[in-house]
Amino acid sequence: xxxxxxxxxxxxxxxxxxxxxxxxxxxxxxxxxxxxxxxxxxxxxxxxxxxxxxxxxxxxxxxxxxxxxxxxxxxxxxxxxxxxxxxxxxxxxxxxxxxxxxxxxxxxxxxxxxxxxxxxxxxxxxxxxxxxxxxxxxxxxxxxxxxxxxxxxxxxxxxxxxxxxxxxxxxxxxxxxxxxxxxxxxxxxxxxxxxxxxxxxxxxxxxxxxxxxxxxxxxxxxxxxxxxxxxxxxxxxxxxxxxxxxxxxxxxxxxxxxxxxxxxxxxxxxxxxxxxxxxxxxxxxxxxxxxxxxxxxxxxxxxxxxxxxxxxxxxxxxxxxxxxxxxxxxxxxxxxx
Ligand SMILES: Cc1ncc(COP(=O)(O)O)c(C=O)c1O
Numbered sequence: 310x311x312x313x314x315x316x317x318x319x320x321x322x323x324x325x326x327x328x329x330x331x332x333x334x335x336x337x338x339x340x341x342x343x344x345x346x347x348x349x350x351x352x353x354x355x356x357x358x359x360x361x362x363x364x365x366x367x368x369x370x371x372x373x374x375x376x377x378x379x380x381x382x383x384x385x386x387x388x389x390x391x392x393x394x395x396x397x398x399x400x401x402x403x404x405x406x407x408x409x410x411x412x413x414x415x416x417x418x419x420x421x422x423x424x425x426x427x428x429x430x431x432x433x434x435x436x437x438x439x440x441x442x443x444x445x446x447x448x449x450x451x452x453x454x455x456x457x458x459x460x461x462x463x464x465x466x467x468x469x470x471x472x473x474x475x476x477x478x479x480x481x482x483x484x485x486x487x488x489x490x491x492x493x494x495x496x497x498x499x500x501x502x503x504x505x506x507x508x509x510x511x512x513x514x515x516x517x518x519x520x521x522x523x524x525x526x527x528x529x530x531x532x533x534x535x536x537x538x539x540x541x542x543x544x545x546x547x548x549x550x551x552x553x554x555x556x557x558x559x560x561x562x563x564x565x566x567x568x569x570x571x572x573x574x575x576x577x578x579x580x581x582x583x584x585x586x587x588x589x590x591x592x593x594x595x596x597x598x599x600x601x602x603x604x605x606x607x608x609x610x611x612x613x614x615x616x617x618x619x620x621x622x623x624x625x626x627x628x629x630x631x632x633x634x635x636x637x638x639x640x641x642x643x644x645x646x
């Protein structure tokens with residue numbers, strides 16, 4: 310039985326066959342004996358077109374993970390990184406590696422963020438905040454901070470670098486990329502790993518004004534994007550494939566909405582409870598009773614989802630194919646409905 314992987318928020322569909330064929334053909338002509346481009350300059354031009362910015366506003370990483378690390382490493386020892394509680398684990402991971410102090414703002418993902426309170430919190434830290442990073446949509450809840458609130462934060466903290474991690478931005482449809490020239494302290498990260506369906510390729514970007522990008526580039530290792538990754542990415546982002554990508558995103562969004570409807574219409578057994586976090590992403594966070602039994606049954610059916618040691622009543626499900634989602638619903642039904 311093949312495993313059903315709903316644990317890493319990946320795209321359930323492989324890249325279209327035509328795209329994979331074009332990549333395969335191009336690989337034959339690759340000069341494997343040569344290093345790739347030092348700073349991915351040709352790829353930057355294509356990614357700039359894809360994200361509707363200029364090439365000077367792009368730095369490319371081995372996944373957006375790498376660019377997040379490059380940004381975090383720049384926090385000086387006497388300053389701190391501010392993140393929300395329960396956000397993407399790699400922010401802590403890189404901060405720990407680099408010995409960067411981390412401050413956490415307690416956020417209730419069932420409510421909208423109060424940006425004024427957040428700005429006040431940032432201003433009153435003992436170790437001045439140098440950098441803020443948050444995922445938007447947020448992983449794992451799927452919650453969002455809207456553009457108006459983000460602008461309040463950008464304006465309220467003009468000397469703080471603010472990274473909006475839009476790994477799942479395509480599912481939300483609203484992006485801060487349009488504002489990178491309006492706010493000197495704004496950085497946006499994007500990736501080919503989620504909505505685009507190319508997690509295996511490991512290509513992500515940070516988008517910001519040219520000055521900020523030059524600083525990031527000065528701190529990165531040469532040849533950080535392999536020739537194979539760059540080749541695949543340069544084909545994936547071709548304009549002729551955009552409509553296929555868009556269609557796939559829309560399918561996942563529709564499937565997500567179906568899934569939420571199905572979850573919310575379960576008639577629960579006495580003593581069981583279920584809260585489905587509203588989500589603007591390709592995954593859904595559940596607060597649910599009987600997590601150990603649900604996990605056991607999912608495991609038995611070879612379905613992998615994400616649970617959390619520190620939140621024993623939560624499960625995060627990536628949206629899969631309609632059949633995969635149906636299997637999850639059936640198991641949840643057996644346990645709680
Ligand atoms: C919020 C968030 N940001 C960034 C990433 C990293 O993505 P990648 O390194 O594949 O671009 C992930 C992956 O799960 C994520 O959830």
